[in-house]
Amino acid sequence: MLENKKKHSGDYFVNLIKSLTGEILKASDQISYDRKIPDQLLKNMTRSGFFRLLVPRKFGGYEIDFIKYLEIINIVSMIDASVAWCLNQNNVLGTLAAFMPEKLALEIWNDPETVLSNGPSINSTAVILEDGYRISGRWDFSSGFQHANWLVALTTVINPNNTSDEREEIRNMLLRKKDVEIVDTWDVNGLRGTGSFSFIADEVFVDHSKTFIEGAPPLHSGPIYVIPKALMFSSGFATVALGVARSSLNYAIKLANEKTPSKQVMLRDQQSVQREIGKLEATYRSAKAYLDNAVSELWESSLLTGNIAEPFKADLRLASTDAIRQSISIVDGSYSLVGSNAIFNFNPIQRKFEDIHAISQQVQGRMEHYDSVGRFFLGMEHKGLF
Known part of the structure; x- marks a missing residue:
């Protein structure tokens, strides 16, 4: 035990x-x-x-x-x-x-090698049948698609008998990869290894037992399952961004201690380099500390109360988005310090540069999250992924 x-x-x-x-x-x-x-x-x-x-x-x-x-x-x-x-x-x-x-x-x-993948829905619909649903649609950016064995397809259920203004039901449909058409759209420069393909379902039958309503309360209790998925995604991807930033800055510091540009003194002895390293280090440590604190407070709230108050959600949303945005500036600054060699594929900072700019375009790093949190702090109705 x-x-x-x-x-x-x-x-x-x-x-x-x-x-x-x-x-x-x-x-x-x-x-x-x-x-x-x-x-x-x-x-x-x-x-x-x-x-x-x-x-x-x-x-x-x-x-x-x-x-x-x-x-x-x-x-x-x-x-x-x-x-x-x-x-x-x-x-x-x-x-x-x-x-x-x-x-x-x-x-x-039950399968020890199970991995789930999903993707944002593009015009997906499910028609109600007697014992399940017939679904059609497209889902993009399915990260980890190549190593997944189950797909989660978030789908809008169409009820032909619903004549009221009742909100449409959204369901998670669990599919096998053999049931969908794979669309290889992942011709990118950043986060290439995620293999974030698209997939299409064309009138695929899904048994009712392999679906469940999106947004319903958990059936299994535990502090993790109180945290909104959007905030788990955001804090996780912010952590990825900060890891890319930290390793980029580490590389720049290592290079500064080794490289002497032509007809110049060693990089570490140049005041402009010293200042830039100091500024980048401060940016990283501030963003990391804010994210760590926001995660810690939200997690403690979930552990102690089984609930998470809106201020903790807003704080983690802000810390996550800001960590991603600050990480971009850290990687860009580190990239500049490396000099012309940074552009070559043999240089590890080139991939980090590509990765951080791919991360910056994902929904969790969008600037609109600042607006949403700003509205919350102003006492206004907020819109966004808390």
């Missing part, structure tokens, strides 16, 4: 992921080229439990401390942003196990 509890702990997985960083680093070029996590590395990670960190224990998950979870994401993000991105995307989707029917959760997570 004690050993089982130890294996469920966040510290266990923090130490375990540290032992895999060398393998992840060695595979980074292949990850980017193939646009997926290599099969052997993926098997090592799934079999070790890294894609069920937030799944309820009763379904074979580990339900670890959320702060420790983000520490794992941070460690991986400093090595490879694409792997860290997939880990966060697929683990947050794993929390859906707490919201779906128990029989469905057991079916999905």
